[in-house]
Amino acid sequence: MDRLQAMSMFIKVVEVGSFSTASKELNVPLPTLSRKIAELENQLGVRLLHRTTRKLSLTDSGSAYIDPCRQIRRTKLGRF
Numbered sequence: 001m002d003r004l005q006a007m008s009m010f011i012k013v014v015e016v017g018s019f020s021t022a023s024k025e026l027n028v029p030l031p032t033l034s035r036k037i038a039e040l041e042n043q044l045g046v047r048l049l050h051r052t053t054r055k056l057s058l059t060d061s062g063s064a065y066i067d068p069c070r071q072i073r074r075t076k077l078g079r080f
Contacts, residue, residue: 004076006040007069009033010048014066017056 012022013033023030041048048062058066 003040003043004072006036008073009036010040011066011069011073013037013049013056014058014062019051019056 009022009026009028012026013019016022016025019034019037020030022028023033026033037049044061044065046061046065047059048065050057050059
């Protein structure tokens with residue numbers, strides 16, 4: 001798995017607050033996006049997101065991980 005890609009997907013999900021919206025904006029199938037986030041969580045050994053049918057929120061681990069992800073993405077991809 002490309003961890004940088006998974007981190008970028010994680011950031012997008014958090015920014016838009018929805019897996020389905022993130023999949024549309026990233027032009028990635030929803031099952032692929034969900035699988036990539038699950039793989040990232042498995043690699044890290046933590047849950048990053050609380051998922052319910054109505055709400056998506058960061059876990060404590062997700063809150064701690066999101067800012068380093070953004071910094072890495074900025075460094076590697078030159079994005080804001």
